[in-house]
Amino acid sequence: MTSGAIDTDSFRQALGHFATGVTIVTTRGENGEYIGVTANSFNSVSMDPPLVLWSLDKRTHSLKIYETAEHFVVNVLAADQVSLSKRFATSGTKDKFRGVSFTEGVGGAPILAGCAAYFQCKKSFVYEGGDHLILVGEVVTFEASGRSGLVFHKGSYAVSQPHPVIGVTQTREEAGQDFVEEYLDYLLTQTAARFRSQFQVVLDEAGVHQFEWRITCCLAENHEGLTFERLRDMVLAEKNELSRLLRSMQDKAWITSGEDFAGETRYWIVKQGLDKIVPLIAAARAHEWDALGEFSAEEAKQFKDNLKGLLQWVNSGEYKPAHLVPDDSKDEGQR
Numbered sequence: 239m240t241s242g243a244i245d246t247d248s249f250r251q252a253l254g255h256f257a258t259g260v261t262i263v264t265t266r267g268e269n270g271e272y273i274g275v276t277a278n279s280f281n282s283v284s285m286d287p288p289l290v291l292w293s294l295d296k297r298t299h300s301l302k303i304y305e306t307a308e309h310f311v312v313n314v315l316a317a318d319q320v321s322l323s324k325r326f327a328t329s330g331t332k333d334k335f336r337g338v339s340f341t342e343g344v345g346g347a348p349i350l351a352g353c354a355a356y357f358q359c360k361k362s363f364v365y366e367g368g369d370h371l372i373l374v375g376e377v378v379t380f381e382a383s384g385r386s387g388l389v390f391h392k393g394s395y396a397v398s399q400p401h402p403v404i405g406v407t408q409t410r411e412e413a414g415q416d417f418v419e420e421y422l423d424y425l426l427t428q429t430a431a432r433f434r435s436q437f438q439v440v441l442d443e444a445g446v447h448q449f450e451w452r453i454t455c456c457l458a459e460n461h462e463g464l465t466f467e468r469l470r471d472m473v474l475a476e477k478n479e480l481s482r483l484l485r486s487m488q489d490k491a492w493i494t495s496g497e498d499f500a501g502e503t504r505y506w507i508v509k510q511g512l513d514k515i516v517p518l519i520a521a522a523r524a525h526e527w528d529a530l531g532e533f534s535a536e537e538a539k540q541f542k543d544n545l546k547g548l549l550q551w552v553n554s555g556e557y558k559p560a561h562l563v564p565d566d567s568k569d570e571g572q573r
């Protein structure tokens with residue numbers, strides 16, 4: 239669509255070059271309903287009085303409610319809140335707040351848990367802005383958590399990183415500060431190593447090798463059997479080691495193998511193997527329960543969902559470590 243000489247899609251794409259944060263602006267309707275939309279049009283206006291603004295698409299389902307509401311809360315999303323952003327950007331979703339933790343702020347507007355910051359506002363002015371309304375709010379109270387904010391740039395979610403030019407001006411001490419303990423590889427490896435070594439005690443008692451445990455678990459939930467390559471992929475064992483273990487497990491009659499209809503060798507778990515691992519699976523569940531007991535059920539689920547999401551993402555063809563391998567391929571080109 240064009241407006242005069244301006245092509246809307248190119249206009250939107252050009253605007254996307256302006257990196258923004260991401261917010262969810264919430265309010266509460268007259269009938270008590272909670273409302274929220276993802277918005278990156280948020281901006282500061284004035285320090286004294288403290289004013290902020292954002293703009294709302296007139297096609298938004300909740301337009302009327304924002305027009306009549308006297309208050310709104312701008313929730314500035316933290317870098318780990320992409321799924322929340324997507325949920326509140328899905329137009330027409332019936333109950334965007336289902337399962338979302340929040341407390342009520344000014345006028346009952348939801349303050350979402352885990353955000354980088356929030357600004358509770360009294361609506362001061364509403365201006366016409368073409369196909370959007372511009373809502374200006376006076377900040378009545380605010381809080382910043384210190385969490386890093388989520389970034390939206392060229393149609394994609396991103397995280398902010400210190401610019402490399404800043405990096406070279408850092409001292410050696412500054413450059414290394416907080417790196418290791420915040421580094422994903424360190425966090426994943428340390429957690430996995432501690433967690434595994436605790437469970438190793440149970441495996442040792444049962445006389446089950448770490449890889450035997452992984453292999454039997456994978457086979458137990460794949461009734462149609464698994465090929466050597468698939469197993470290797472799942473248990474991350476070295477080729478010769480996996481062959482040796484599979485032979486020894488067949489000797490112990492825990493597993494069996496045979497050709498499938500395509501002539502490929504597959505491995506299956508048999509009763510003796512299942513008898514061996516069923517009690518271990520129960521022990522593993524209890525161990526996991528203990529370890530995650532530190533968190534609420536919701537946090538634990540979110541944590542696992544995040545890990546699953548991360549694993550799927552890094553395994554997907556879409557994932558390109560752009561900072562390691564420069565790539566110019568384009569993104570969805572949202573707002």
Ligand SMILES: Cc1cc2nc3c(=O)[nH]c(=O)nc-3n(C[C@H](O)[C@H](O)[C@H](O)COP(=O)(O)O)c2cc1C
Pocket residue numbers: 260274275276277278279280292293294295296297298299300301323326327328329330331390572573
């Ligand atoms: C990153 C991002 C930023 C957005 N910014 C805005 C915005 O500033 N204003 C707006 O009206 N919609 C914005 N949207 C779209 C709305 O979030 C979306 O249309 C919303 O679901 C409408 O809510 P509704 O269910 O009440 O129609 C944005 C979406 C995304 C993904």
